[in-house]
Amino acid sequence: MPDWNNDTFDDIDQLFARLPTVEPPASLKRNVLSSLSAPYIASSAAKPAARRKIFVQGLLTPRGWQWLAIMTGIIFFAGSIWLGSSLDSSGFLSLLGEISGNLGSLGSSSYDYGSALFGAAPWAELAVTLVSLVLFMMASSITIDVKAQKPINFDQAMLRKR
Amino acid sequence: MADQPDQIILRSLQQGNKDAIGIFIDRYQTMLFNFAYRFLNDYDLAADVCQFAFIQLFLHSTELRSEEGIKPWLFRVVRHRCLDEVRRRKALPFSMLDSANDHDDRQLGMENIPDSQPTPEARIEEDELQSVLVAAIDALPEKFREVVRLRYTADLSFAEIGKILDIPEATAKTHFHRAKPLLRATLQRYGLARSQ
Numbered sequence: 196m197p198d199w200n201n202d203t204f205d206d207i208d209q210l211f212a213r214l215p216t217v218e219p220p221a222s223l224k225r226n227v228l229s230s231l232s233a234p235y236i237a238s239s240a241a242k243p244a245a246r247r248k249i250f251v252q253g254l255l256t257p258r259g260w261q262w263l264a265i266m267t268g269i270i271f272f273a274g275s276i277w278l279g280s281s282l283d284s285s286g287f288l289s290l291l292g293e294i295s296g297n298l299g300s301l302g303s304s305s306y307d308y309g310s311a312l313f314g315a316a317p318w319a320e321l322a323v324t325l326v327s328l329v330l331f332m333m334a335s336s337i338t339i340d341v342k343a344q345k346p347i348n349f350d351q352a353m354l355r356k357r
Numbered sequence: 358m359a360d361q362p363d364q365i366i367l368r369s370l371q372q373g374n375k376d377a378i379g380i381f382i383d384r385y386q387t388m389l390f391n392f393a394y395r396f397l398n399d400y401d402l403a404a405d406v407c408q409f410a411f412i413q414l415f416l417h418s419t420e421l422r423s424e425e426g427i428k429p430w431l432f433r434v435v436r437h438r439c440l441d442e443v444r445r446r447k448a449l450p451f452s453m454l455d456s457a458n459d460h461d462d463r464q465l466g467m468e469n470i471p472d473s474q475p476t477p478e479a480r481i482e483e484d485e486l487q488s489v490l491v492a493a494i495d496a497l498p499e500k501f502r503e504v505v506r507l508r509y510t511a512d513l514s515f516a517e518i519g520k521i522l523d524i525p526e527a528t529a530k531t532h533f534h535r536a537k538p539l540l541r542a543t544l545q546r547y548g549l550a551r552s553q
Contacts, residue, residue, distance in 0.1 A: 205537075206550055207537055207540050207541055207544070207550060210486075210490060210544065210549060210550065211490055211509040213483075213486060213490075214395070214487060214490055214491075214509060214510065215483075215487070216387065216391055217390065217391055217394050217400075218387065218390075219386050219387060219389075219390035219403075219404060219407060220400075220404050222404075223382070223386055223390070223404050223407060223408060224379065224382045224383070224386065226408050227378065227382060227408050227411045227412060227415075228375070228378070228379060228382075230408070230412055231375060231378065231412065231415055
């Protein structure tokens, strides 16, 4: 009960005190307890790895993960084309061709070749492509995972069954 | 175990005792449900939200610190879920809102409130009063609304309200007392409150 002794119980409080207490449905407890027996819930509660998975999945809604997968897939596709073009225009590919044609001198000139490759590599394009690839793989994996799971019966239509 | 404090029951739950969640349900379902019901004005949705909260408690029990308090934690979960539902409703196309409002009786939960009124006229009067009171809370500015709703629908102390809303207890009290004149003004229009 509220600490009415520390407040003046006025006419407004009296009015709101007339708000009746509504009893929750009798099935509420039953539904919760039966949900806890669902394999997904039970295993999720038991295993820290599964709970971490729930945490990651919970960062976005299932639809959010789908959209992230689509967007990162598009970015990865575009990034790959961009990366390929940059590898060619920066001379990285021709440098690789030169190295593969002079494998004999690789041992003595490895430092020179390494620094040349490092200087020629299109790092920004590479980073964008790799990051989008990783995100795409993560998002599509989670999307497939969520779809494959038996849905927790938060769906109103299911919970209305009494 | 049913009479034990929350911390003891939480520890039992953390050790894998599923019966402990049943005790928390018995202890808090009515107040959580009333809060959610008055928030959403939808009986079934309020039940769904409460079920979600208890399942979340089961899933995250090992992450809870015993000093945090189960009651504020549950109310926070219910409150966030209710806010999500309200935002989701606002995004619904108008035509879907219309169909969602078709079953007014169901939304108001009238069929589930025991008929303790002696006459149908008295019952209509009480139902109208309920609607007016809930509407008066909904008309408040957001920061006042939350405090008033928790105070009147869940019978929580200002200290508990402060924990749920993550505000100082004194702030919760101030918001409540500042909301009173606004509530009074709204209710006076319906002839339900006297002027001061």
